[in-house]
């Protein structure tokens with residue numbers, strides 16, 4: 340589904356990703372762990388096409404198409420979802436209005452009919468309920484005044500409504516209390532744990548991986564994947580930290 | 590007639606470009622108005638149509654509005670005084686309430702002038718919506734006098750396709766009375782809006798605000814003064830200016846608080862959004878306070894669309910143009926949201942959306 344080869348990227352003139360190779364197949368959940376500043380968010384942003392993140396070498400294909408040649412909104416319509424480490428606040432735009440516009444924009448790009456207001460609200464309410472997000476939050480401006488946990492639940496509600504093929508979730512678990520973590524973990528499983536979908540889960544903690552069992556775990560350090568393994572690798576990192584892993588500076 | 594216009598050296602006129610007015614004053618209207626059906630808002634009440642400043646009897650239903658002489662009390666205003674003393678007037682007696690009065694002004698070129706006078710007696714209530722469309726120079730002056738506890742809401746949208754739209758309000762607001770004016774400039778013509786609202790009775794409320802949307806080489810300029818001459822008054826001036834391409838949008842809002850106008854609560858919020866760096870926005874909040882126990886706050890900021898928000902919208906599949914329109918709409922929403930009537934508010938929001946589609950999408 341996602342095929343990354345020797346990806347190099349820089350931001351603000353500084354090389355951050357230094358040759359990442361990673362293949363994600365349908366049905367798989369991959370976790371990426373790594374120390375602060377390793378380049379995890381940069382990888383997510385580069386794949387999402389954020390302005391200011393320039394690919395200097397390598398390639399990435401999504402379902403065979405050149406992902407890096409697409410505009411950010413086209414990547415979304417192609418089925419890529421980016422869960423933000425720091426979801427953005429948008430004053431004056433209601434969550435519902437934003438989500439409806441997003442979903443219909445994607446449907447339009449895929450040549451599908453737009454959903455009516457009533458159809459949309461039904462879907463939005465169902466997703467909010469399943470993620471434990473108060474329905475009132477749907478009417479509020481996007482993320483404005485939301486707590487850290489509410490913002491992350493809101494990201495998951497968006498993911499549920501948009502129903503992407505591939506979700507790249509950047510620290511969706513950080514800042515969550517135990518109940519929210521369970522809700523988010525449950526959300527990821529319900530929405531994304533399907534044979535035709537895949538997830539790239541960026542996290543610092545084993546805890547989320549107790550709820551969302553990864554098939555593969557990778558360690559990213561200094562812009563490179565320095566180690567890959569199965570779920571047991573996450574436990575090892577939890578016990579021993581990153582120090583000692585090849586390529587991670589002490 | 591030689592037209593005496595203020596010079597750009599005059600502080601109050603330096604952001605306006607009146608250069609097109611002499612030629613318009615000399616030109617003749619074509620007399621062929623554009624279609625007006627879409628200018629009526631679907632709300633019950635009297636409707637008045639003026640074509641090139643002339644009242645159209647057959648297509649109007651004036652209700653309590655009288656046509657004839659009006660004293661706009663704009664002798665001191667450089668453009669307002671040109672509006673003359675012919676026009677419409679609304680006088681409501683004690684406790685009277687009018688349905689929303691709609692007035693459509695269509696111009697077909699040249700220049701047209703019209704005066705208005707609105708006088709509400711104690712506890713009277715009125716709501717007026719005006720739409721300005723067409724082309725040419727449309728010049729208006731209105732005088733408003735509100736007696737004790739009277740309430741007036743005025744919403745105006747300036748959507749001419751070409752030419753120049755000027756409007757000058759003068760208002761006296763009595764004890765406990767309330768005046769709220771909202772202006773939306775969202776056409777393709779230049780504009781100059783003036784207001785001098787005077788709070789002359791205690792516990793009165795004055796609000797003047799709106800949105801100025803400019804593109805191409807348009808110039809929009811709003812200059813409002815609220816003068817608190819009595820105690821316990823409240824005023825709000827909320828302006829949103831948006832400029833794209835080579836447009837220049839300017840807003841100056843001033844609060845004057847007289848020595849005896851204690852416990853005045855005045856707020857000014859001026860915000861500008863530059864859609865391109867070739868456009869310009871001028872904002873000037875001013876306070877002149879002679880009383881010592883007042884609460885006056887003001888803020889003026891000019892910014893660009895939030896890049897992070899644009900990427901966030903893109904990451905959810907929203908293309909750049911609709912994303913820009915969405916954020917711009919959110920930016921002007923505050924100003925339009927203050928209109929009391931839902932039908933009018935929605936019509937104005939649609940007008941702003943049409944402008945956004947024209948310029949951005």
Ligand SMILES: Nc1ncnc2c1ncn2[C@@H]1O[C@H](COP(=O)(O)OP(=O)(O)OP(=O)(O)O)[C@@H](O)[C@H]1O
Nearest residue numbers: 350351353355373374375376377378379380381382
């Ligand atoms: N706009 C920028 N300008 C300069 N340096 C940047 C910029 N964005 C990221 N960086 C740098 O790139 C490196 C990688 O940052 P990134 O956010 O990708 O790390 P991360 O692995 O996500 O870290 P964390 O675990 O703290 O979220 C860091 O050294 C960071 O300081």
Ligand SMILES: [Mg+2]
Nearest residue numbers: 379380381424
């Ligand atoms: Mg990060």
